[in-house]
Amino acid sequence: MPRLKAGQRHEVAFTLNGVAVRGEAEPRMLLTDFLRHVIGVTGTHVGCEHGVCGACTIRLDGVATRGCLLFAVQVAGRDVKTVEGLGGSDGRLSPLQEAFRRNHALQCGFCTAGILMSLDDFLEKNPSPTEPEVREVLSGHLCRCTGYTGIVRAALETAKGNADA
Amino acid sequence: MKPAPFDYIRAGSVDESLDALHELGDEARILAGGQSLAAMLNMRLVRPTALIDISGLRELDRAETRDDAIEVGAACTQAALSHRLSREGRHPLLEAALPHVGHYQTRSRGTVCGSIAHADPSAELPLCLMALGGEVLLRSRQKRRRVPAEAFFLGVISTACAPDEMIEAVRFPLPKPAYGYAFDEVSRRHGDFALAAFAAIAGPRTIRMAVGGVADRPVSREWPMLEGAALDDALNAFAWELRGQDDQHATAAYRRGLVRKVGRRVIEEAMRCRG
Numbered sequence A: 001m002p003r004l005k006a007g008q009r010h011e012v013a014f015t016l017n018g019v020a021v022r023g024e025a026e027p028r029m030l031l032t033d034f035l036r037h038v039i040g041v042t043g044t045h046v047g048c049e050h051g052v053c054g055a056c057t058i059r060l061d062g063v064a065t066r067g068c069l070l071f072a073v074q075v076a077g078r079d080v081k082t083v084e085g086l087g088g089s090d091g092r093l094s095p096l097q098e099a100f101r102r103n104h105a106l107q108c109g110f111c112t113a114g115i116l117m118s119l120d121d122f123l124e125k126n127p128s129p130t131e132p133e134v135r136e137v138l139s140g141h142l143c144r145c146t147g148y149t150g151i152v153r154a155a156l157e158t159a160k161g162n163a164d165a
Numbered sequence B: 001m002k003p004a005p006f007d008y009i010r011a012g013s014v015d016e017s018l019d020a021l022h023e024l025g026d027e028a029r030i031l032a033g034g035q036s037l038a039a040m041l042n043m044r045l046v047r048p049t050a051l052i053d054i055s056g057l058r059e060l061d062r063a064e065t066r067d068d069a070i071e072v073g074a075a076c077t078q079a080a081l082s083h084r085l086s087r088e089g090r091h092p093l094l095e096a097a098l099p100h101v102g103h104y105q106t107r108s109r110g111t112v113c114g115s116i117a118h119a120d121p122s123a124e125l126p127l128c129l130m131a132l133g134g135e136v137l138l139r140s141r142q143k144r145r146r147v148p149a150e151a152f153f154l155g156v157i158s159t160a161c162a163p164d165e166m167i168e169a170v171r172f173p174l175p176k177p178a179y180g181y182a183f184d185e186v187s188r189r190h191g192d193f194a195l196a197a198f199a200a201i202a203g204p205r206t207i208r209m210a211v212g213g214v215a216d217r218p219v220s221r222e223w224p225m226l227e228g229a230a231l232d233d234a235l236n237a238f239a240w241e242l243r244g245q246d247d248q249h250a251t252a253a254y255r256r257g258l259v260r261k262v263g264r265r266v267i268e269e270a271m272r273c274r275g
Ligand SMILES: Cc1cc2nc3c(=O)[nH]c(=O)nc-3n(C[C@@H](O)[C@H](O)[C@H](O)COP(=O)(O)OP(=O)(O)OC[C@H]3O[C@@H](n4cnc5c(N)ncnc54)[C@H](O)[C@@H]3O)c2cc1C
Pocket: A050, A051, A052, A053, B029, B030, B031, B032, B033, B034, B035, B036, B037, B038, B039, B074, B100, B101, B102, B103, B106, B107, B109, B110, B111, B112, B113, B114, B115, B117, B118, B120, B122, B123, B124, B125, B161, B165, B166, B167, B168, B191, B192, B193, B194
């Protein structure tokens, strides 16, 4: 049974936003630190490191979850999607990101990457959500400067846009 | 904050996990969804020297009906159980309680058994297990045993699970015909841990209620069918027996008030839901 020793670095190969990447991590290294400091992809933010604020939310095999409650070694062989994976390779924003811009759903942007990743997962699984359902998902995120009204509006507008398209 | 160093063991089977637990005992911790454990590691509230990751074990990723109970394996997430129940519509109490367990983003990895193992006094799933009179299936390399919920929860984050044991599954008894079930809780914000949580079961001749978040573990009581002032008196006595304490979230007096008022409302709802 694979036993990765404390204090040593181990190779972790996984798929990040559709591209195969690899890096080395001690077992105790959080996925968030691994992404930011080892892989060098800094869109995923870190707030509380105990699962409460939601800034670090990523998609692991498609499922929105906290990056700060995962260890890098746990994602070996798996598929990770971060905020960098939302827009087009030409820098175009995704419809959800566009809706955030239109609705003033961000201000400082600290919470935004995590919220986008939650909504990316949620809207894929629930294409026509109600406002209470969107608010329920947002209860897993703290935004300290924008307020949630614009965020809720952006989510609902994206869902409607997807339905009309 | 960052965790202290630990070895990471990715278990390939239940047997491998049990071998590792046997070898390492209380030096090691099972890592399931990590939604409580990783936070405790990050805050250095615990410093195990090894983690045994069971989250990828297919053989534990199950939720099935067996002998009048839903048996949920140790890798089944809260979200997976929730989806399954809402499709089948067969367990009103668990269906009502699961949306209160953390958030969309934590239920996606957090496991049902991990919540039982963690035994937070205000957690919803231990409360439901207690109200329903469920069981915990424990396994070590040497033996398997079944522990009733009443004997499993010993205090704040303390259970009957020995250092060389793991929870293999938990069993939530299925609802019985002619019984009504209800759940509610009071928390500061949706998804926060409850200041007090209530699960009530009303039968043809009995009322049973479990309360979480007040004592150091979920506690249940059963009464013959009571109404009016007699029910108020029973709830008042129960509220005092729970010996809730003042903390930064609420006073003991406020929590007693919740047991009397919200507890009664939940019992009345269970009575209305009787088939
Ligand atoms: C922001 C936030 C809000 C939350 N709110 C709530 C809430 O309102 N209500 C609530 O109930 N919970 C809440 N939680 C905690 C809940 O999400 C966890 O899922 C649950 O407490 C633990 O399950 P886990 O699978 O994540 O276990 P882990 O975190 O992996 O493990 C928790 C503990 O149980 C042990 N353990 C796990 N599985 C087993 C097993 N099979 N056998 C033996 N030991 C085992 C571990 O060793 C560890 O000690 C919240 C968490 C966060 C981050």
